[in-house]
Amino acid sequence: MPSDRTSEGKERLKTIQEAAVEQNVALIRSIPQQFHNRVVQDVYTALTNGWPLDELVQSLRHHYGVTRKRAAFIARDQNRAITARLNVAQALAAWGTDVEAQWWHVAGGETHPRMSHVAAHGTRFRLSEGCCIDGEHIQPGEKIGCKCWFSIHILGFD
Incomplete structure (x- = not known):
């Protein structure tokens, strides 16, 4: 039987996932x-039921008349951004709000990377605040099309 703490953690992550969607x-x-309300339902159902991204692509194409290319971009980006937010939430729950992280830019496959994200590669930041890029504090993977990620920096393990 799960502990109250485990149940609270799962509820918190569910709330974060719903808000992120x-x-x-x-x-x-x-x-x-x-x-948009229907798209929220489709994306949330895809995430919670483990749909392959192609099922979400088909749903977006069928219900909203977007091209396959656009539907695929939306499905990938939604999945990536929501996963990034959940990763941040889990890391903060596990390591606390004072934990530092390091920003990693993902190179490859992009014809026009965000130069500010490239410049931030390797930058340490407080995970609870986000990394200051272009004058705002953001998390890796938060911006549309962003494939950046973070790693936790644990003191003493340099």
């Missing part, structure tokens, strides 16, 4: 606003 879907401009 809603926030990320709100950023989609190629699907009319009146369909």
